[in-house]
Amino acid sequence: MAKFKRVIGIVTDSIGIGAAPDAQKFNDEGADTLGHIGEFFHGDWALPNWQKLGLGNIREDAPIRGVEPIQKPIGYYGKMFEISAGKDSMDGHWEMMGLPVTEPLGFFPQGFPEKLIKQIEDFSGRKVIVNLPYSGTEVIKKYGEQQLKTGDLIVYTSGDSVLQIAANTAVIPLKELYKICEYARSITTDQPYKIGRVIARPYVGDKADNFTRTSDRHDYALMPNAPTDLDRLQAARVPTYGVGKINDIFSGQGLDDGIHTVSNEDGMNQTIKQVESAREGFIFTNLVDFDAMYGHRRNAQGDGDALMAFDKQLGELMAAMQEDDLLMITSDHGNDPTFRGTDHTREYVPLVVYSKSLPGGGDLGIRSPFADMGATILENFGVEGTGVGHSFLAALK
Template sequence: MYKRVFTIVLDSLGIGEAQDAAKFNDAGADTLGHIAQYWGKNFKIPNLTKLGIGNIRADQPLQDVKVPDQPLGYYGKMQETSVGKDSMDGHWEMMGLPVTEPLGFFPQGFPDELIKKLADFSKREIIVNKPYSGTEVIKDYGEYQLKTGALIVYTSGDSVLQIAANEKVIPLKELYRICEYARSITVDQPYRIGRIIARPYVGTDKTNFKRTSDRHDYALKPTGETDLDRLKQAGFDVLAVGKINDIFSGQGITSGVHTESNHDGMVHTIQNLAKDFHGYSFTNLVDFDAMYGHRRNPKGYGQALMAFDEQLGEFLNQMRQDDLLFITADHGNDPGFRGTDHTREFVPLLAYSPSLKASASLGIRSTFADLGATILANFGVAGNTVGQSFLSQLK
């Protein structure tokens, strides 16, 4: 048994169209493939490479990414079974709770009834109310919002209601209070919105508006027990880094820390290596998704992956013999694809421990829940049989 298990979620790093991609109009999506294609020989991810990221799809090689004969880790990919392709769907499924009831999507904007409730509660004008890029919406409407104190409400192709506000006119405390109210009235049908997201920003005009790291996600509470709950109930530590705490509404978590960036998330994850805990550390690195995937920026995405790879090297060097690391993703968000939304893709699965003496393919896992089942099996905790453990394959 490994004393400590770490999972790092590279938010949105899909690895090629999933088996059901056409159902989501995502045939041809390939987040990592298109990033590698964009960068060519300048794409340097040596630590991910030696763990086996190129081996996952040796039959469809990533451009200029090596496929070592003997990678250090085990490698494979996972198919999502949840009905959606949002971060909440992906993370809940990893922890044994696939999302089977469709969430509410509002591609034409939210109903007048809901907007009126938000306006009455906040006593503020509501503007925009349609799908929009988060950076573009504050560029286009930020000056009006700053002048009037209105609330910028917008959505995307995911089940989200986002509220942007300049901290100069709407303090964080007020923005959070409004988002908490929005959460309280959108749990059930006919709305059933996956996440309410507070999007504070600062600046004086459209030339310098900038979103801050004080984003806060108000996700639906898990609709049942997750593997995090099972670990916590069994007496194990469950450490959350980044938006993990938000995604699970704090449930099943013994300690959570907010992060400001991918780099900060890895700093906290590396700090967890120095802690004497017994259990699970779960990290989400959201910049890949929020800053580069949605903005269709393959250059920035590649730079962020290379920066992560450097910190990954630091992490690997500090691992103990009884540590186990998983690297995966929660969905795709292909910067070389049409639109600005998440893409239905397989996600990578890498497993490594300094104590492993072999490497092999873990194949195609039929659900993200196999990851959680493996973690539970390591700690001798009973699961719900949704996923199948691959612990015995790690030798």
Template sequence: MFKRIHLIVLDSVGIGEAKDAENFGDKGAHTLKHTLESKAVDFSNLESLGLGCIEELPGLNCPEQPNAFFAKMSEVSRGKDTMTGHWEIAGLNIKTPFKTYPDGFPDALIKKIEEKTNRKVVCNLPYSGTEVIDDYGEDHMKTGDLIVYTSADPVLQIAAHEEVIPVDELYEICETVRELTLDDEFLVGRVIARPFIGEGKGKFTRTENRHDYALSPFEPTVLDALKDNDYTVYAVGKINDIFNGQGITDMVRTKNNMDGVDKLLNVMDKDFEGLSFTNLVDFDAVYGHRRDSEGYADALKEFDDRLPEIFSKLKEDDLLIITADHGNDPTFTGTDHTREYVPLIVTSKKQFDYKKINDRETFSDVAATIADNFNVQFSTHGNSFLGEIK
């Protein structure tokens, strides 16, 4: 048994169209391949772990003796969003996808928001988070109207200038809107507060006071099983928001990918038994949705460069799992996530015969493996790969 498992989710780092990609309009998507085709970067550390053995990737070799077990995983849930991916990693199967609103939210919901908050709503369209504050920010500063927008994800986002609507008030508004979107009529995965500052168009910038108001998982996850058995569950980054705090014992927020790595390293210095669960969101939020393939490649390079620091913090009885939650091919049409396989890389300081393991039919194999390792009772449709790596 490993005393600690460190699980890192590289948000949106898919590794090729899933077998059902055509059903999602994503045939031909391949986040890693197309990103690396757009800009050549050196992934010496990920290469050594066998990333280039999972799938042929530009510029990556498959070493004769990799330093990790590797495979790819399929998603079974009916969705390709962050919550669905993470909840499946934690052991669930989401059979009813969260609602998306490609034409904006229904008038009935907008009317309820205006009545409950005593503020008018503007925009109500799918929008880039940086463009929406440029287009609506100046009028918002004059009127105090709420800038409500969505994306290809099942989210309702509310942007407000911190000098017009203080952050605490914006959080209260989002809590109210969360209550309005809990039933099946308007069900969205997350309500997100998006504070910004600045003096005018072209000068507005979003702050780090973002806060997500997610649904709680519909059923217990492996995080609950660990917590109920007195194991520690550290949430690093937006993990706490994704699970609405359920099954979490300790959490730390992060500003960006590199701050996320810094915070993870701090957690790895602590003495605990259980799981650390980290999400590195910039791949998705900053580069994937904005279709910035070169920026995406640079971000992957930044993470690769930090891997030796992560390895140095591993203890002899630690296990490191690196995976993703969906794809977001920055060269694909639109700005939506893409239905893809995700990589699975599993390593430790132990001298195993590292090699390819069986490809996984569900992300929930990760949850089954965690439960198996810590010998906790948890029912999931996934299958543990602990035996394959021992």
């Protein structure tokens, strides 16, 4: 018998809680997503529901302004750091589900090789422009009008293992963009490229001032190269359901079904809807706006506002939970909106766990790897794991 009938895992994409032990290796010393957002607001912000669960207690030695420790949190709290070779969303999510990414993925900070670009041009019949590291909003602002005139493909990258193709759907229809990205995915799965994700970035508008990216983004991740905890749950007939970009990150593997979402608000609404239903098993949610809308754009105001909006919906989710539900909230990496550059930051991630049936107040300490989360979910449902992660289920008492 499962201790909890249902586990809800929420990934607040990119919300780190301070530089990881190996941050220096990534040139990320001093990064602190939550801490720096608190400083940006001068403490004049609040996350009362998350704080009630113990978020502030993770940082008793260096309190987050506005989200300080409290005396009696009703949840369990700790932080995790990853062992994967990179700091991309794919690395973080796969590691949560028992599959650390130990081999570095292809990284092209100066742009992609001419041979690869030529293959994309030959397949698509379109010229590739840019082929440099860029902010997604800045690249369409600078090159979008050119694309409208010529129909060229805007290809760009970032500090992660990603190949992104931006297209104005007025000249490159969504179906065509997806087809091109699927082809790019098919030729970059192995060395010498082995790119973690190919991302379709559709947008609309007729001039630089009004170009706007749409919610039709699609991530084409590598297929997991071994079974994940999602596969193990599925094999044991434990239902699995993905909300947001979870399906993209795992290429649908190990998921019974799921739903694409258009925003953090939609992601939380869909999660709450599933919690209010009779669905059992594991509900796995990614909230990407913190990362895509604010972290990469270095928008601390927007990040903080989005966190407060999430916290309000978190209260609604907590109210909808049943006694035999278990909630886990964590992140996949950092993306400090006050830091240099526009890329992810190598940070600890918060871990907060809650159930109405538990007294709370427990310190889960520092967990590594992220796979401890998956190991706990497996143990709850009586499913055998691989030993990569170590369950903390026994600490929830």
